[in-house]
Amino acid sequence: MNRFFISLNLNSIFDIYNMKDVKMVVTDMDGTLLNSNHEVSSKFFTLFKNLKQKNIQFVAASGRPYYSIVEKLQSIKEDIIIVAENGGLVIKAEEVLLSNTLHTKRLKALYNTVTSIADTYPIFCTQNQAFILRAPDELVKTFSEYYSNYTIINTFEEITDDIIKIALYHTSNSEAHIFPFVKHLKPELNVVVSGNHWVDISEAITNKGNALTFLQHQLNITPAETMVFGDYNNDLEMLKRAKYSYAMKNAHPDVKLVAKFETSTNDNNGVELVLEQLIAESGKH
Incomplete structure (x- = not known):
C-alpha cells in the first residue's frame, strides 16, 4: 500500500515529495477541519494568513450547505472558494461558479423512496435553505448545526426551490x-455515505471530485499542485484528484485505502499539522 503516516516526529517523510509545488489546498469540514465540537481552530486562521501570503488557494469542500460553511469561515469567506453540498454548489466571493440541481422529473419518485425508509429523516437541500420533513424537535436541533436556514414541511409540495441534494439522517x-435501501439508485444518481448518520443523494455528476476538477481547470492548477484532506466516503473522488491526499486518523477505512498519506485526528489539528509543513516547505528556495 503506497500510503505514508505523519507525526510531529516524522517530518522526514515529506522529503518524498516536493511540497513547494502546492498551489491549492482543499479540505473537508466535519471530521476533518472541524473538531468534534464543530469548531475551526484559531491555529487554522493563523495558518490561512500564511497560505494567502504565499498565493495558495484555499477551498472548503463539504456536504454542508453554503451558508453553513460561511458561518464557520466567516472571517475569510471573501478569500476562499466554497464547495458545498458535496460538489453540488461552488461559490467564490458570492459568485456561483457551478450549480447542479436534481432533475425535477425524478423528485417525486425520490421523495416516495426516501420517506419509506424506517427511522430515517430526509432533508431537502437548496442553495439558500433546507426543507426538513416532519422531524422531532430534538432532531431539528441536531440538524440546525448543519442547516441553520431551514423550513419544516409536511408535504413535498411545500418545497419551493430547486433541490441540490437530499440528505438522509439515521x-x-x-x-x-x-444505504441498503437507496444504493439501487446508483449509478443514475450519486448515493454516498457521508457520515456515521448521513447518506446523501444528488445527480450522478455531483461529487467533490468533479467540483475539484472544475476548479483545477478554472484556476490552471494540476492534481500535482493540489493538496486534499478528507475523512468520509463523500471525499473519495476529490482525494483521487490530488497528488497530496490525506486521510484523517479518524477517517473511514475506505478513505484510508485511497489517500496516499494519513495525518492526525480532527481533534488533534491533523490538517494544521500538514499545513505547517507545507508553509515551511513553500518558504524554501
Whole structure:
C-alpha cells in the first residue's frame, strides 16, 4: 500500500515529495477541519494568513450547505472558494461558479423512496435553505448545526426551490440502515455515505471530485499542485484528484485505502499539522 503516516516526529517523510509545488489546498469540514465540537481552530486562521501570503488557494469542500460553511469561515469567506453540498454548489466571493440541481422529473419518485425508509429523516437541500420533513424537535436541533436556514414541511409540495441534494439522517448508523435501501439508485444518481448518520443523494455528476476538477481547470492548477484532506466516503473522488491526499486518523477505512498519506485526528489539528509543513516547505528556495 503506497500510503505514508505523519507525526510531529516524522517530518522526514515529506522529503518524498516536493511540497513547494502546492498551489491549492482543499479540505473537508466535519471530521476533518472541524473538531468534534464543530469548531475551526484559531491555529487554522493563523495558518490561512500564511497560505494567502504565499498565493495558495484555499477551498472548503463539504456536504454542508453554503451558508453553513460561511458561518464557520466567516472571517475569510471573501478569500476562499466554497464547495458545498458535496460538489453540488461552488461559490467564490458570492459568485456561483457551478450549480447542479436534481432533475425535477425524478423528485417525486425520490421523495416516495426516501420517506419509506424506517427511522430515517430526509432533508431537502437548496442553495439558500433546507426543507426538513416532519422531524422531532430534538432532531431539528441536531440538524440546525448543519442547516441553520431551514423550513419544516409536511408535504413535498411545500418545497419551493430547486433541490441540490437530499440528505438522509439515521439516529444510529446510516451505512447499515439507510444505504441498503437507496444504493439501487446508483449509478443514475450519486448515493454516498457521508457520515456515521448521513447518506446523501444528488445527480450522478455531483461529487467533490468533479467540483475539484472544475476548479483545477478554472484556476490552471494540476492534481500535482493540489493538496486534499478528507475523512468520509463523500471525499473519495476529490482525494483521487490530488497528488497530496490525506486521510484523517479518524477517517473511514475506505478513505484510508485511497489517500496516499494519513495525518492526525480532527481533534488533534491533523490538517494544521500538514499545513505547517507545507508553509515551511513553500518558504524554501
